[in-house]
Amino acid sequence: MNISQSIGIFDSGFGGLTVFKSIAQKLPQYNYIYLGDNSRAPYGDRSFETVYRYTLECVEWLFGQGCPLVILACNTASAKALRSIQQKVLPFKYPDRRVLGVIRPTAEVVGNYSNSRTIGVMGTRGTVKSESYLIEVAKFFPEIKVLQQSCPLWVPLIENNEHIHEGADYFLKKYLGQLLAKDDAIDCILLACTHYPLLIPKLRALLPEKVALLGQGEIVADSLVDYLERHPEMKDRLARDREMRFFTSGDTSVFDQQASIFFGAEVASQHIELCV
Incomplete structure (x- = not known):
């Protein structure tokens, strides 16, 4: 399986799957990796510092899977972490990677x-x-x-x-x-x-x-379509094998059951360990 140039999609839990669903409908040709940080969800009431630390860890994990482009399909992460990642991390550590949000x-x-x-x-x-x-x-x-x-x-x-x-x-x-x-x-x-x-x-x-x-699903999907058209250098890096992989920091059986509701299709996830 070629996952080296997948689009990464991150959320603290299940909600990002509603965005992923719309993206996959608009752009079905690409490979995707979805990561839900379910073991530490919800992010909504956590501090800016905690959300930033958790989000950056998950973004870097997706980078480690070969994703050159990551979508923060989470409003809390987009509000509390995106700008700092874009301005303080990417230019120095990952100048060839991009992280986009939903806001x-x-x-x-x-x-x-x-x-x-x-x-x-x-x-x-x-x-x-x-x-x-x-x-x-x-x-x-x-x-x-x-x-x-x-x-x-x-x-x-x-x-x-x-x-x-x-x-x-x-x-x-x-x-x-x-x-x-x-x-x-x-x-x-x-x-x-x-x-x-x-x-x-x-x-x-x-x-x-x-x-x-x-x-927000269709809005973010349309925006991604536009982004890739305006950035052919990123578009050309993305594999087109129509493959999807799902990962969770939580229990896979719980994730799969709930994810199917949000995503509208059966999901089979793999577990990953993240720092507490």
């Missing part, structure tokens, strides 16, 4: 979905606290008002498969209500966590029709 490509287009110029962002505490979306959206759409809402219980509910039950509805309504109460002009809600697309059917039923609900 900037989302910020580049989110304004196209709002007529009122008022959008809501729902994410983990870490993503919200970083204010990354406020900063990035302002670069592309300075006229847009961005309101944030942290949803600390959504990821645990999803990863324990409790989101499908009625008991989870209280917390969906709670955080949605808190966000919408901040401004009734909100007409677009960005789900700024890659786990949250699994909640879309329930969220859509709770929202007025005028409010657009935006996930």
Whole structure:
């Protein structure tokens, strides 16, 4: 199996598989390696320093597998670690490698979905606290008002498969209500966590029709297509054998069961050990 020039995709757990699914649909010809750091998930409430250290370790592991390009399919890692990796690590240790995130490509287009110029962002505490979306959206759409809402219980509910039950509805309504109460002009809600697309059917039923609900999978996939077209030197390095490998720092049986829900297909993972 030729894995020497795969695209690496990283997430703290399962959520990045929703992004991977969209990428694989748009670019099925390439080889991919997915790494979920499930043994240390969730990252949402961890410090900037811890998220940076964990993310860098996982990125370097993917580099070690031969990946010249790594996608941080995780909003928390993108918010807390991406810039430092790009500016402080890559130029000195890995000048021929690239690491991309999910926040900037989302910020580049989110304004196209709002007529009122008022959008809501729902994410983990870490993503919200970083204010990354406020900063990035302002670069592309300075006229847009961005309101944030942290949803600390959504990821645990999803990863324990409790989101499908009625008991989870209280917390969906709670955080949605808190966000919408901040401004009734909100007409677009960005789900700024890659786990949250699994909640879309329930969220859509709770929202007025005028409010657009935006996930990140297709946005990031389209951005990657564009990136490779603009960087043929990277595109030419990537193997095209349509191979996918999945790795987790957690229990493989648990990962495989949950991953199939996020990815929409059966997954067979391998275990790797990471530093505690």
